């Protein structure tokens with residue numbers, strides 16, 4: 001039997017994704033060390049988990065005693081070196097900056113136990129470029145969770161060029177423990193989710209541009225005709241047009257394919273400050 005352990009999970013970065021990963025890891029029974037650059041930031045992440053659990057209790061979906069148990073398992077800290085010591089699984093969820101992630105993985109290589117699974121939650125960077133030169137390339141893998149982590153069941157596991165079969169099996173066992181459905185993807189730009197999801201969004205924008213139908217009707221085509229829970233333009237508004245534009249530009253450059261060329265309407269809307277829901281307007285208008 002392979003030696004896959006889950007007693008201690010260390011999550012680096014207590015932002016949107018890190019706190020979500022800490023939440024599900026603690027709910028699965030692991031002791032979690034939630035690390036951020038300051039204790040205040042790490043504690044704020046833990047407080048947000050408490051808030052989310054509290055709402056589940058209020059709605060009768062979770063017992064108070066279980067909430068208390070989960071929170072007791074989460075330690076908020078800024079001491080990264082101590083948090084790496086004895087960790088079984090390490091998940092990095094810091095901002096999407098290659099140099100920052102590379103520095104952290106070099107530190108994991110030096111300080112984490114030899115058996116530990118080394119995961120990155122990157123949504124667009126190459127796993128092989130994050131792990132290059134660390135000496136532990138075989139143990140590094142993409143663990144691409146989705147927001148909100150405690151609700152979304154998908155875990156996109158991304159295998160770098162040098163990731164070992166044992167590491168893939170470790171990541172799959174971790175997914176199972178977290179009750180996530182895992183898919184396995186090669187380290188190709190946009191993985192499976194962004195490449196396909198962004199393409200659908202870009203085509204929907206081109207259809208608005210060409211006045212094929214209204215935004216509302218294009219979205220209905222997908223929600224009612226294909227049972228998508230949300231239309232591609234609604235989703236673009238939710239994610240943010242600026243975020244979508246950045247991903248499209250990245251994929252356009254990496255895949256060298258005209259399929260990912262950002263439509264003019266997307267560039268124009270971003271330039272006009274129409275970034276979607278967060279700015280009050282995108283393909284739809286929002287109140288407040």
Ligand SMILES: NC(=O)c1ccc[n+]([C@@H]2O[C@H](COP(=O)([O-])OP(=O)(O)OC[C@H]3O[C@@H](n4cnc5c(N)ncnc54)[C@H](O)[C@@H]3O)[C@@H](O)[C@H]2O)c1
Pocket residue numbers: 012013014015016017018035036037041093094095096097121122123124144145146147
């Ligand atoms: N937000 C999403 O919907 C989403 C979805 C999937 C994947 N991702 C990916 O997850 C990663 C994190 O994204 P996020 O949205 O949670 O970002 P975020 O900005 O909400 O959180 C990042 C956190 O990392 C902390 N941090 C920065 N440097 C650090 C360091 N050296 N040590 C410890 N903590 C540090 C920051 O203080 C911040 O709290 C990114 O790679 C992103 O691409 C994001």
